[in-house]
Amino acid sequence: MNGAGNPIDFYFEFSSPYGYIASQLADEFEKRVGRPLTWRPILLGPVFKHTGMAPLVEIPLKGAYSTHDFSRTARFHGVPYKHPEKFPIGTVAAMRAFYWTHDRDPRQARALAKALYRAFFAEGRDISAPATVIEIAGTVGIDTAALAAGLEDPALKERAKREVESAIANGVFGSPYFVVDGEAFWGVDRMPMAEEWIRTGGW
């Protein structure tokens, strides 16, 4: 099969419930398909500005459905979920901390992403403030003083911004969003289709 072993891009935003649920299913998914996932946090704000879309919960009818569906889908997948009191939130600090960590240790960046997601969607913590992000980073073994300094670095800000722009340039408009050898799959509920695509080589 073409593309065997190639990494799969996994785009997500830290304030996205479906991104969170996907992150909890990611390791098992990776094992089943036999390909590594490249975790790529983005910001949906600039995406929505580009597409004219609005945050799910702000859309009449669809918002009420979605709020109900977040926890229903989490339960369906056996993922702990407690809808955050303040939602959605800004996640630029979380995203920057991810890339800062990633450039030093990709595995640790993944651990940080999981810890941040868990804090926000399972433990009721608001992860918008840099101080909270840094504190959580400490719990997965990241050097908090170095991270705190790194978060102020204009080069990191620029790098994170380019990640978002590059995602938009690649057509990413939601979270989670997977790209398998150029083939895009949007949503937790498309993970089974992506898996079938990989298994069969496409159709």
Next chain:
Amino acid sequence: MNGAGNPIDFYFEFSSPYGYIASQLADEFEKRVGRPLTWRPILLGPVFKHTGMAPLVEIPLKGAYSTHDFSRTARFHGVPYKHPEKFPIGTVAAMRAFYWTHDRDPRQARALAKALYRAFFAEGRDISAPATVIEIAGTVGIDTAALAAGLEDPALKERAKREVESAIANGVFGSPYFVVDGEAFWGVDRMPMAEEWIRTGGW
């Protein structure tokens, strides 16, 4: 299990590719869950006006993804699909013809819905004009002269309009949209979840 045997509302719009795909899976779904589906065509135009949403294909990035995904999802489910040259189209005549037929013979209305969907999404026909709808109705045994007269009846127009308003009042914002004992499931890709909900009685 509560609700066993109760009908399931199946909302769809005749210009919706995912509604079409769901319609092709509906009979098998109905058999597996052991409950009848109540087919309820609606118009997404008034829904979008209410929610501020736009037709999928008009949204930057999401539009390109969706156009690609329509046929990919159809192939995934083994459903014939040829993306219509003119798309989306107005489907008020198709919807009215459905309800006119439904009030006389619900089974025939379902046959009409399938024939209209097939004509539009598999056979490359534009079903927006009443004359085309009437001609297709003839192929499933409907009295075309009576239908032609019926489509001009203000009472039918009012009845169809109320169906759309009632759908919006019930929270329907997309196509396909299923309601199982008050629990809503939106999208073809949520049919497996709806099925599991029915099988287990919810979670």
